[in-house]
Amino acid sequence: MPEPVFGRYGDLWGDQVLRDWQDSGNEALRAMAVNTRYDGRVTPAREAAFRAFAPQVSDKTLRNAFKDYFEARVRHERNPDFLEPLNQENIATLYRRPVSLARVVILNGLVPVYQAARQTNEVFRRFPTRPTEETVGDWLDNELRDRPEATRRSFVEATLQEMGRARLRQPFQPAWATLWDHFLLYASLTPEHWLEALGITWEARDPGNPEPLWVVVLKYSVGEAGTLVRPTQLDAGWNAAHFPTPKELPAKNGERPMELPADRGGHPVDYGPDVPGDFIPAEFIHAEITHSPDHFHRIGRIEDAQPGGLATRRRVHHLRLRKFYVKEFDMFDWMPSHCTE
Amino acid sequence: MEDTYTNTEAVRAAMAARLREDPPALEQLHEWLRGHDLPPAGHTLEPYQWILRGLPLGPDRFSRETRLAEALAALLSASQEQAVSEEVLYNSLMLAAALGPQKALSAPLREMLHRETLTGQWRGVELRQCLADALMENQLDRSLEPVWNAMLEGRIPADRFLQGTPDNGLRGVLLMPKSETEPDQPALDAIGRALKEMAKRLSERQDRRARFREAVQEVKNAHPQRVIWDLDLILQAHEYNWPLWAFESLPRLYVLLETLPSGARRLMVWKYILYPIRECLDSATRVFLGGTLVETTVPTTLTEFLDEIVAVLEPLRASHQLPSDKSLRAAVAHELQQQAACNQLAGARDLAHRYELAIEQLYDELSVGRRIWIVEDDRDQAARVDEIVTSNFEGVKTTIIPSERAFRRLVDGGVDKPDLVLLRISPHSRPPNEGNVTIRSRAGIRYARELAENDVTRGVPVIPYAVSDNQVLEGPEIRDFEALGMPPVCLTPQSDNTSLIERIKEVTQRAA
Numbered sequence: 043m044p045e046p047v048f049g050r051y052g053d054l055w056g057d058q059v060l061r062d063w064q065d066s067g068n069e070a071l072r073a074m075a076v077n078t079r080y081d082g083r084v085t086p087a088r089e090a091a092f093r094a095f096a097p098q099v100s101d102k103t104l105r106n107a108f109k110d111y112f113e114a115r116v117r118h119e120r121n122p123d124f125l126e127p128l129n130q131e132n133i134a135t136l137y138r139r140p141v142s143l144a145r146v147v148i149l150n151g152l153v154p155v156y157q158a159a160r161q162t163n164e165v166f167r168r169f170p171t172r173p174t175e176e177t178v179g180d181w182l183d184n185e186l187r188d189r190p191e192a193t194r195r196s197f198v199e200a201t202l203q204e205m206g207r208a209r210l211r212q213p214f215q216p217a218w219a220t221l222w223d224h225f226l227l228y229a230s231l232t233p234e235h236w237l238e239a240l241g242i243t244w245e246a247r248d249p250g251n252p253e254p255l256w257v258v259v260l261k262y263s264v265g266e267a268g269t270l271v272r273p274t275q276l277d278a279g280w281n282a283a284h285f286p287t288p289k290e291l292p293a294k295n296g297e298r299p300m301e302l303p304a305d306r307g308g309h310p311v312d313y314g315p316d317v318p319g320d321f322i323p324a325e326f327i328h329a330e331i332t333h334s335p336d337h338f339h340r341i342g343r344i345e346d347a348q349p350g351g352l353a354t355r356r357r358v359h360h361l362r363l364r365k366f367y368v369k370e371f372d373m374f375d376w377m378p379s380h381c382t383e
Numbered sequence: 384m385e386d387t388y389t390n391t392e393a394v395r396a397a398m399a400a401r402l403r404e405d406p407p408a409l410e411q412l413h414e415w416l417r418g419h420d421l422p423p424a425g426h427t428l429e430p431y432q433w434i435l436r437g438l439p440l441g442p443d444r445f446s447r448e449t450r451l452a453e454a455l456a457a458l459l460s461a462s463q464e465q466a467v468s469e470e471v472l473y474n475s476l477m478l479a480a481a482l483g484p485q486k487a488l489s490a491p492l493r494e495m496l497h498r499e500t501l502t503g504q505w506r507g508v509e510l511r512q513c514l515a516d517a518l519m520e521n522q523l524d525r526s527l528e529p530v531w532n533a534m535l536e537g538r539i540p541a542d543r544f545l546q547g548t549p550d551n552g553l554r555g556v557l558l559m560p561k562s563e564t565e566p567d568q569p570a571l572d573a574i575g576r577a578l579k580e581m582a583k584r585l586s587e588r589q590d591r592r593a594r595f596r597e598a599v600q601e602v603k604n605a606h607p608q609r610v611i612w613d614l615d616l617i618l619q620a621h622e623y624n625w626p627l628w629a630f631e632s633l634p635r636l637y638v639l640l641e642t643l644p645s646g647a648r649r650l651m652v653w654k655y656i657l658y659p660i661r662e663c664l665d666s667a668t669r670v671f672l673g674g675t676l677v678e679t680t681v682p683t684t685l686t687e688f689l690d691e692i693v694a695v696l697e698p699l700r701a702s703h704q705l706p707s708d709k710s711l712r713a714a715v716a717h718e719l720q721q722q723a724a725c726n727q728l729a730g731a732r733d734l735a736h737r738y739e740l741a742i743e744q745l746y747d748e749l750s751v752g753r754r755i756w757i758v759e760d761d762r763d764q765a766a767r768v769d770e771i772v773t774s775n776f777e778g779v780k781t782t783i784i785p786s787e788r789a790f791r792r793l794v795d796g797g798v799d800k801p802d803l804v805l806l807r808i809s810p811h812s813r814p815p816n817e818g819n820v821t822i823r824s825r826a827g828i829r830y831a832r833e834l835a836e837n838d839v840t841r842g843v844p845v846i847p848y849a850v851s852d853n854q855v856l857e858g859p860e861i862r863d864f865e866a867l868g869m870p871p872v873c874l875t876p877q878s879d880n881t882s883l884i885e886r887i888k889e890v891t892q893r894a895a
Binding site for chain 2: 068070071073074102105106108109112113117148151153154155157158160161167168171172173174175207208211212214244245246247248249278279280281282283
């Protein structure tokens with residue numbers, strides 16, 4: 043039975059490679075194949091831009107195209123594709139009134155920011171010259187653990203300042219965020235759940251001895267973020283942790299298919315405990331901004347961020363999406379259940 | 384489906400296969416370094432971090448690291464910087480830094496340094512900075528020592544290829560081996576010099592002790608296998624004559640050298656630890672940094688008491704935050720007072736008495752300070768006062784000021800602030816004749832006022848003294864000083880100088 047590519051049954055570009063990935067037994071490749079097939083939010087124009095990175099489709103070129111497209115047209119672009127007219131359908135327009143956003147930043151993942159700042163900012167002068175995951179974790183523990191709140195705050199403020207400087211040197215797109223009200227459902231829980239609210243996964247290098255993660259919650263307004271966009275697989279790059287959302291509700295009883303507004307956002311793969319009412323937070327991206335010290339909300343340390351297996355996460359998320367959209371349509375009509383079983 | 388897949392295991396399996404190939408798969412390594420052929424795990428970790436994840440954790444790790452370093456070295460040697468993307472260069476250099484020290488990597492990194500063609504940045508990080516990091520971590524000899532020293536001293540011209548901060552310089556030095564033939568030994572002499580340079584740079588900072596301790600800790604962390612760091616650091620401090628505050632910020636100033644058959648201990652110890660037992664000890668075998676640390680032998684009968692003192696004073700010293708030397712001594716005096724009171728309460732009068740003696744001794748030292756000006760134009764009297772001061776107070780440096788010109792030169796010349804000024808006045812002086820100003824011509828009160836108004840000497844205690852046959856001092860200048868609350872001390876030719884000594888103690892204790 044044929045399956046779509048980017049939600050469309052056209053020339054089925056890359057179909058054979060995607061089929062191979064689905065049959066590979068490799069859970070991450072399978073996830074990437076399914077996402078590529080069912081992410082109809084990738085517009086035809088964006089798909090064309092993406093295809094240019096793999097003119098001859100093969101296993102290798104398609105894998106690398108995700109990375110290369112992301113680096114060239116998203117990550118380092120001052121005008122990334124997700125804000126260009128070719129992605130117009132995914133730009134959210136609802137939030138004109140004051141609405142706050144929540145973003146979670148993993149400090150361990152800011153190696154280049156700290157490396158550059160080490161030369162000029164005293165706060166980061168002891169950042170390791172061999173920044174492995176282990177030495178970075180130790181450094182963060184040394185700077186933040188058992189330190190007074192004021193010390194932690196000034197460290198985070200300096201980090202935000204340096205992120206802003208780094209952005210001016212070379213953009214680092216996109217920023218992933220959820221609505222603050224949605225995040226509040228997780229905010230009282232432990233820092234592990236803050237990551238869940240944003241669907242952020244961090245696979246430990248050594249599961250038996252995971253490095254600590256330091257995470258920071260930022261709160262800021264939609265106005266400061268600028269344009270909000272519903273994300274696609276191409277904005278996540280070569281990342282199987284993403285899970286797409288449908289672009290439109292399938293047609294019923296001969297009616298025209300109903301488009302799902304971009305304002306609703308995507309949905310992070312929530313691998314944590316159920317939140318009340320089977321609620322699933324919204325997920326947006328926006329251009330990287332310079333965060334002011336006022337945006338800092340909380341900081342936390344995660345001992346063990348093991349998110350569980352990818353297949354399980356995806357299966358559970360698929361079922362949650364189905365429950366969430368049950369009044370509107372059957373999620374399995376968009377992405378069949380076998381995709382995550 | 385069994386859900387056990389992890390991206391790390393996927394990378395590990397792929398790398399294990401490719402690193403077994405001979406010759407190593409350079410093309411594949413290049414692909415990994417540009418972020419290709421990696422698992423779909425997002426873009427938070429840089430490719431070099433994924434490659435490191437690909438190294439196994441078990442017994443094969445060392446050989447696999449070496450193999451990877453050889454492959455990376457071959458790749459670096461085969462490619463010119465201009466022909467390689469910034470992403471690949473960044474990841475190559477960071478991988479080299481993470482794998483170091485590796486014999487294979489040293490040469491290609493040096494070649495890159497000598498070519499001086501590396502430019503650009505990746506994710507906002509200057510690639511030259513990455514090269515400096517990789518060089519630091521892959522040193523096999525001391526050939527880069529001048530580069531690190533220049534960074535330490537902050538004297539790298541802006542157009543120099545390799546830039547770096549003093550912290551970078553320190554890091555470079557502490558990762559440098561003692562020699563090519565002793566790669567596992569730190570270059571202690573270079574570290575001693577580097578820490579002195581750091582102390583010099585930090586000397587004006589309020590948080591200098593904390594910052595210096597950080598630097599020392601970094602040194603220790605770089606060579607965690609070395610167990611005699613405490614002794615090493617003391618000897619380096621002595622060799623390179625570190626400032627007192629830096630020396631007293633070291634983690635330990637109590638080093639047991641030997642336990643004799645009798646149970647007595649030969650040790651190197653901070654002198655204040657010995658104050659409560661000083662009169663029971665033989666003179667020191669060796670002294671370091673002007674006697675701040677001594678090598679001595681403590682008899683068995685005193686070792687228990689010594690341990691008690693060490694347990695109290697060492698943590699206090701090692702965590703002291705205030706920058707001045709005097710503040711540390713004041714903290715020690717306070718702690719000794721507490722110990723004296725506790726022992727008194729516990730009925731241990733002998734121990735309480737020992738602590739009290741130590742406090743007295745410390746107060747003498749604390750209150751006198753280290754620099755005393757003697758403003759005196761009579762050579763014989765100057766020698767007499769100098770003798771009184773130096774023979775009654777330890778570690779004092781006196782400066783005799785014999786004329787107004789010398790006084791003016793010191794006060795206006797931005798010299799180091801004195802801790803005390805002894806000012807000769809004349810009991811029967813008359814108003815000075817214009818153009819004929821001498822110290823005796825009622826200049827004392829003018830000097831005292833100038834000292835009080837000068838930015839450097841403001842607040843420095845002044846003790847006026849007069850030399851007179853008569854015990855009762857009279858005259859307008861005497862009255863001026865009395866009005867200022869500084870009644871002059873009288874030195875008669877026959878007096879035993881006690882009044883001056885007591886006044887010095889009293890005035891400077893109050894100032895302390």
